[in-house]
Amino acid sequence: MKxxxxxxxxxxxxxxxxxxxxxxxxxxxRVIDGSGGPAVYCLGHGDPRINExxxxxxxxxxxxxxxxxxxxxxxxxxDLIRERCxxxxxxxxxxxxxxxxxxxxxKVALQYQQAIGQTGRTRFISRMxxxxxxxxxxxxxxxxPLRRGRFEDSLLLVSFVSPANEYRLPDGVSQDQLVxxxxxxxxxxxxxxxxxxVCAFIMEPVVGAAxxxxxxxxxxxxxxxAVCQKYGVLLISDEVMSGSGRTGTWRALEPDGxxxxxxxxxxxxxxxxxxxxxxxxxxxxxxxxxxxxxxxxTGHTFTAHTAGCAAALKVQQIIHEENLLEHVQTKGAxxxxxxxxxxxxxxxxxxxxxxxxxxxxxxxxDKATKQPFTxxxxxxxxxxxxxxxxxxxxxxxxxxxxxxxxxGVIIAPAYNAEDEVLEQIVxxxxxxxNRLFS
Numbered sequence: 001m002k003x004x005x006x007x008x009x010x011x012x013x014x015x016x017x018x019x020x021x022x023x024x025x026x027x028x029x030r031v032i033d034g035s036g037g038p039a040v041y042c043l044g045h046g047d048p049r050i051n052e053x054x055x056x057x058x059x060x061x062x063x064x065x066x067x068x069x070x071x072x073x074x075x076x077x078x079d080l081i082r083e084r085c086x087x088x089x090x091x092x093x094x095x096x097x098x099x100x101x102x103x104x105x106x107k108v109a110l111q112y113q114q115a116i117g118q119t120g121r122t123r124f125i126s127r128m129x130x131x132x133x134x135x136x137x138x139x140x141x142x143x144x145p146l147r148r149g150r151f152e153d154s155l156l157l158v159s160f161v162s163p164a165n166e167y168r169l170p171d172g173v174s175q176d177q178l179v180x181x182x183x184x185x186x187x188x189x190x191x192x193x194x195x196x197x198v199c200a201f202i203m204e205p206v207v208g209a210a211x212x213x214x215x216x217x218x219x220x221x222x223x224x225x226a227v228c229q230k231y232g233v234l235l236i237s238d239e240v241m242s243g244s245g246r247t248g249t250w251r252a253l254e255p256d257g258x259x260x261x262x263x264x265x266x267x268x269x270x271x272x273x274x275x276x277x278x279x280x281x282x283x284x285x286x287x288x289x290x291x292x293x294x295x296x297x298t299g300h301t302f303t304a305h306t307a308g309c310a311a312a313l314k315v316q317q318i319i320h321e322e323n324l325l326e327h328v329q330t331k332g333a334x335x336x337x338x339x340x341x342x343x344x345x346x347x348x349x350x351x352x353x354x355x356x357x358x359x360x361x362x363x364x365x366d367k368a369t370k371q372p373f374t375x376x377x378x379x380x381x382x383x384x385x386x387x388x389x390x391x392x393x394x395x396x397x398x399x400x401x402x403x404x405x406x407x408g409v410i411i412a413p414a415y416n417a418e419d420e421v422l423e424q425i426v427x428x429x430x431x432x433x434n435r436l437f438s
Contacts, residue, residue, distance in 0.1 A: 007378045010385060018045025021414050021421045023393065031388060034425045035395035039208065039241050039358065039412035040272040043315055050273050053314035054307055063306045066299060073309035080316050081280065084250040087259030091286035093279045093296060094304040098240035098266035099133030101277035102202075105262045106137050107298045109200040109234045112285050115292035118232070121199040124156070125189055125233075129163035129400055131210035132202065132238050141202050144210040146399030159193060161185050163207065164216045167351045167362065168370065168401075175217070183223040190231050200234035200262070201227075205252035206355055208241035209397045212408035213353055213360025221256035237263040240277070241358075244268030245319055245415060248329035248356030255355075261285065268415075270312035276305065324415040331422060332356040338426045339411070348437050359411040360397075361429070372405040379407035379436075386436045392428040 013025035021044050024030045036042060043050065057073065064071050078092050093104050106124065113121035126132070128143035139148060140156035143163075148155065162170055164182055173181045190198050201224065207214040228235045237243075237260035242252040244265050249255060251263070262285070266277035289296055302308075319325065336354055343349045343361065350364035350372075363383070365373045373379045375398065384396035387409070395410040413425060 004377055004382070007382055009381060020044040020046070021417050029391075031391045031393050032421055032424060032428070033414070034387075034392050034428075035410050035412045036267075036414060037272065037393075038267070038395050039246060039410065040267040042245065042268040042271045042415050043318060044414040044416065047273075047318070049318060050271070050311055050314045054273060054311050057307045057310035061306060063302070065301075066303045071304075071306045071309065073306060073313050074304050077309045077313045077316070080313065080320075081278065084316075085263075085280060088282045088284065089259065089263065089280045090283040091281045091296075093298070094309065095277045095279070095300055096275040096302050096305065096308065097133075097277050098264065099135040099138045100300060101240060101264035101266050101279050102133045102138040102141075102238055103135050104279035104296075104298055105202070105236045105238070105264050105281075106141070106200070108262050108279060108281050108285065108289075108296065109236060111293065111297055112234070112288060113199050115288050118196070120194075120196045121232075123159065123193050123197050124199055125159045125161060125186065125193075125201045127163050127203055128160045129165065129211045129214070130202075130204055130207060130238075132204075133240070142210065144399070146404050159189050161189055163211060163214065164203075164220050165207075165211065165214050166217050167214075167353065178217050179219045179223050182220065183227050186224060186227045187230075190227070190233060195231040195233070198231065198233050200236050202236040202238055204238045204242060205256065206242040206247055206358060208358075208410065209395070209400075211360075211400050212362050212397050212406070213358055213410055215353060215355045216256065221253055221258040225258050225260075234261040236260060240264050240266040244316075245325050245328060246356060246358045246412065248325060248332055250325065269315070270308060271315040273315065274305070274308040274311040275302075276308040276312045319415060322416065328356045328415050331417075331419075332358075335359060335411070335413075335422055335426070338422075339429070342426050342430045343433065346433055346437075349433070354411070357411075357413050357415060357417075360408055361411070362406070362408040372401045373407055375399065375404050377407075380409065383407070383409055383432060383436055386432040387428065390428045390432045390435075392425060392432070394429070 017024040126141040130143045132138045132142045140158050143160045239252045262281040270276035340352045351362045365371045380396035380398040398407050400406040
C-alpha cells in the first residue's frame with residue numbers, strides 16, 4: 001500500500017457540555033460519544049436523575065469514612081449487586097477505579113489461600129493480550145507489553161498463557177481444537193509451577209483494550225474453570241470493562257455458564273458520574289476470611305465512598321427500570337451485524353467481533369494473511385482522529401499484536417443509545433475508514 005504521511009495529532013480540545021450520547025467541545029464541535037470514553041458512560045452524559053441523586057447525597061454528606069460509618073446507599077447497592085450476581089457472590093469491597101478493584105481481587109485470593117493454610121500459593125497465571133490495570137499488581141498480571149515496558153523490572157513474577165482469540169489462532173491449532181489446547185496449556189503451566197504454588201488464574205471474559213474486544217470461544221470459560229478447580233486454583237473474572245451490563249448481561253461470564261470465585265466491576269457500575277468500582281467474591285471465601293482474620297485486610301480512604309455509591313445505585317436502578325440489558329442484547333446484535341455488513345468487505349478490516357454493546361474492529365495491512373500494520377504508522381491514532389473529524393468518538397487501541405503491532409477501535413455506546421445514534425455510528429465509521437485508506 002502507499003506510504004502514509006507523518007502523523008501529526010491535533011491538540012486535545014477542552015470538553016464543554018454533554019447530554020445523552022453527544023458531547024460538545026470548547027469550539028462548539030458536537031460529536032457522538034460512540035465508545036463511552038473507554039467504555040464507561042453506560043447511560044450517556046448529563047442524566048438529570050443521576051445528578052439529582054448525587055446532589056441529594058452531597059446535601060446530606062459526601063462521605064462517611066468506612067471505618068466510622070456505613071450508609072444507606074452502600075447497603076442498597078450491595079443488595080442490588082448480590083441480586084444481579086447470584087451464584088454465591090455475596091461479599092463486596094467498593095473502591096474508586098478498576099485498577100483498585102483488580103488489586104483487591106489479587107489480595108482476596110492471596111489472603112484466602114493463606115487463611116486455609118496454602119501458604120505457598122502466591123503465584124498468578126494470566127493471559128497474553130490482556131490488560132488488568134495500572135497499579136503495579138494489576139499491571140503485573142497484564143499481558144500487554146506496550147503498557148508494561150517501563151515498569152517491567154518492578155512487577156510481580158507472573159506466568160502467562162495464550163489468549164483465547166479465534167481470529168488469531170496458535171500455530172498449528174484449528175478453531176475446533178482451540179479450547180482443548182488452551183485448557184491443556186493452563187494445566188501444563190500449573191503443573192510446571194507446582195500446583196501448591198499457584199494462587200489464581202485471572203482472565204477477562206471479553207478482552208477489552210489489550211485485544212480490541214475479543215469474546216471467548218464457546219466452552220472456553222467452563223474448560224478453564226474445570227482446570228482451576230482440579231488444582232485448587234481460584235478463578236478471577238476481571239469484568240472492569242465488560243461487566244455491569246456492557247455485554248448484555250450483568251455478569252459478563254453469565255452467557256458462558258460460569259460463576260467465578262472472585263470478580264471485578266468498575267466502568268459501567270457508576271457510569272462515570274462518580275468514580276466507583278467493586279470487588280465481588282464468594283460467600284465461602286468471605287466466611288473463611290472473617291473466621292481466620294476478622295475480615296478482608298485491605299481498603300482505601302475512599303472505599304465505599306457514600307456519594308459514589310448513591311450515584312451507582314441510581315445508575316443501576318435506571319438500567320433495571322428501563323430494561324436496558326434487554327435493549328443491549330437486541331440492539332447489540334443489530335449493531336454487530338450492521339458493522340459486519342458495512343465493513344466486512346473493506347480490504348483493511350480484518351475482523352469485527354464483540355457481544356452486546358461492546359464491539360471491536362481490528363485493522364490489518366493484508367486481509368488474506370492478517371498481517372497487521374507496523375506500529376510506526378499509528379493507524380489506530382489516525383483513525384481516531386479521522387473519526388473525530390466525522391463527528392464520532394471511538395476508543396483507539398493499539399499494540400495488542402506481536403511486536404507491539406495491532407490497531408483497532410472499540411465501539412461501546414450508551415445502553416440507552418437511540419436507533420438514530422447507532423445508525424450514525426455505523427455510517428460514520430464507514431466514512432472515516434474510506435477517508436483514511438483512500
